[in-house]
Amino acid sequence: MNIVTLLPFIVLIGAMFLMTRSAKKKQQQAANMRDQMQPGTGVRTIGGMYATVKEVNTDTVLLEAAPGVHLVFAKNAIGAVLEDEEYNRIVHGAGDDLEVDSPVVPDDASSLTETDERADASDDSRIDLGKKDEAAQADAADTEPKKTDGESDAK
Secondary structure (H helix, E strand, O other), rough: OEEEEEEHOOOOOHHHHHHHHHHHHHHHHHHHHHOOOOOOOOOEEOOEEEEEEEEEOOEEEEEEOOOOOOEEHHHHHEEEOOOOOHHHHHHHHOOOOOOOOOOOOOOOOOOHHHHHHHHHHHHHOOOOOOOHHHHHHHHHHHHOOOOOOOOOOOO
């Protein structure tokens, strides 16, 4: 056999080895991160819930999501162990006192309306898309509906 025919197989085996090695490395890092959990640390679950660790067991973790709300999670359900500063910033909003140089955009569009005289003049030319006025409705009610084909007054 020629080495050229074996080269694709060697490359394939090498790629598989590198992929499994990196996957094992990530699993080991995740296991180490979960082992570092201690009561009082903030965590994020894989579902996106932020909570504080109350108790760590061999396979489970007791979390406090809110005062008096305790939840039992599997250790594998912990996505990240957060530092205290990051946990407080996310959960309690602490440290959000950043000064913003850009203008603050209001929640409504009131600042986008024109304030010059041209805007007042355009108010007169608006088209009323609402219901007809009461007089027009009364006139329409007084008139009888027109007869269609096949209907007659004959008895």
